[in-house]
Amino acid sequence: MLAAREALTASRRAPLLSVLSVVTIAFSLFAFGLFGLAAINIREALEQVEERVEVRGFVAQGTDIESVAAAIKDVGEFPEVARVNYVSEEQALQRARREMGEFADVFESGVLPASIEVNLRQGMRTPDNVSSVATRMRTYQFIDDVRYGEEWVEKLYRLRNIATVAGIALGLAFAAVAVIIIGATIRMAVLARAEEISIMRLVGATDMFIRLPFLLDGVVKGTLGGLLALLFIWLAHRTVNEYFLKTVFFDRELVFLGIVGGAVLGVLGSLVSVGRHLRRI
């Protein structure tokens, strides 16, 4: 109780620094969270795309059906492969007509080649696996060409990695700044109360008791920073949804984690500073 009161007093003594530390924590978590959210959305998109990732080998005209059947059996035994389908020229034509209704008349029999469609197992749809399966399929002489969305699969993966790394790097940089700024506020508070602290020690207050108000101060500022960051991220998410594309927001666990993250940053800043400055009193 007394610790909470002392923590409040400390904040009131340096309101500008207090606001600054809350805002810095908010920015650090905002940067971290924004890139985190981007990474989550890209992963979401990748999962959807991955389900559709298929490698398609076009079968040369006139290939006998036994060779194709043997190849289908072979490919079906690749460890990465979940399913193999044969799409005949006729089926390809029907599918094309169905998918591109208005151009249905353009397609004539014999225009579209037969193909072998390969779906990969979940968790094995990375660009490396996809290209490895494609390479092995190319070894069949009757396969004219192998296609898969190599470019955009790689691009999406790269984008996700960039978002993750940028989020972590920027988040860490801001977190360091937040810890330093919180440290500075706590330092001011410790120095402002130097006399009080020295008396507390003389009359037998424990170190933990002396530290508690400062740690509480850090927790409160950190939590406020976390909440503020969530508000910023939510606003950014709303704006993107409104004007650009539909995205997902953090689930409840991640929201909770964000607030805890703020509190941890706050405590960390306090701990570093209190320990150092109490020794000097």
Add this chain to the structure above:
Amino acid sequence: MIRLHDVSKEYPRSGVALSGVTFEVRKGEFVFLTGPSGSGKSTILKFLYMDDKPTTGKVWVNGVSSDTARGREISQLRRRIGIVFQDFRLLEDRTAEANVRFALEVTGAPNSSIPPKVNRVLTQVGLASKATSYPRELSGGEQQRVAIARALINDPFVLIADEPTGNLDERATRGVFQLLRDVNAAGTAVVMATHDLDLVRRSSYRTIELNHGRLVFDSADAGRQRPPGGSEMEVKEELPPEGGGY
């Protein structure tokens, strides 16, 4: 109760502060620590409340050894020691009563036990009527009484006083000293560092004299009272209390 055994202290910058000091303070004893500035009086007092540790030798206070004492043990020990300084060390933004209460609040005393204890010690030091005054509204002597009240709030077994009359005029000095004698008469040991040789000469308490970090005289060993400065003590005069102030 308090024992220093072959205690020395050396600081990296200022050199030797104490050298081979050994003495004991018994329960309920009143001891003067005298000697010129820099003779090591304050260093010894710091050892007693474990704010510093000897470089060599050992200090025991109420069973706590300077060798092994750590954070929580030191905090617990200080709750049983009263400490008073020359500069009072009161919080200027709190009333006399709040300054005294502070010592209980920060050591986790139950709220209900605080007001009666505070009233008791403020009455004991003669300041019950000034409980709501701020330090700036009190005289030097009164401020020191508040500090003594704070030191007494936890019923200490020893009161450590570092030049408690150093900032006071003669009249206030007499009052504060009489208060310390009363505290001692009630059973609390007092270890008082002082420059005031008059005060020492006019009382019959044990005197330990330091010079250049060495114990040069201990009246308990000398067998008879001899105040610092060489002349033997002949007159033991009772000091009158400060003008009926409490």
